[in-house]
Amino acid sequence: MTENKKYNGWTNYATWRINLEMISDQKFHLDESYIDLCKKGDPYKLAGELEEFVLEYLLDQSGETLTYDYACAFVAEANFYEIAEHVIHDYELAHCGNCNDQLNYDTSYDGYCSKECANEDEVLLTHEKG
Numbered sequence: 084m085t086e087n088k089k090y091n092g093w094t095n096y097a098t099w100r101i102n103l104e105m106i107s108d109q110k111f112h113l114d115e116s117y118i119d120l121c122k123k124g125d126p127y128k129l130a131g132e133l134e135e136f137v138l139e140y141l142l143d144q145s146g147e148t149l150t151y152d153y154a155c156a157f158v159a160e161a162n163f164y165e166i167a168e169h170v171i172h173d174y175e176l177a178h179c180g181n182c183n184d185q186l187n188y189d190t191s192y193d194g195y196c197s198k199e200c201a202n203e204d205e206v207l208l209t210h211e212k213g
């Protein structure tokens with residue numbers, strides 16, 4: 084753990100809590116458009132989408148402008164880039180590196196769903212280099 088991780092391994096309290104309550108639970112993961120961003124592995128783009136998702140949810144939940152304004156001040160404290168990196172990392176751990184199928188940990192092959200996928204990905208990588 085590095086020194087700038089101040090709250091349970093996260094940048095700060097807001098980052099920890101928003102990730103815990105809004106991102107790492109299933110609410111967020113169900114949306115297909117976010118899965119595309121995970122496949123591309125682009126934390127900058129995903130961070131923006133995550134923040135938008137959180138703000139929209141809070142706007143829906145808050146009846147008053149003042150409530151929403153206060154909530155926004157909290158959200159502004161959060162490091163969404165850090166959250167996005169975690170989301171992408173979790174996605175990569177749970178999906179095949181070649182075909183993006185959900186991995187079954189009992190039968191997965193070093194980050195791939197099958198030996199065939201592992202070999203195929205290796206061929207592609209070698210081909211790009213050569």
Ligand SMILES: [Zn+2]
Nearest residue numbers: 179182196200
């Ligand atoms: Zn696969």
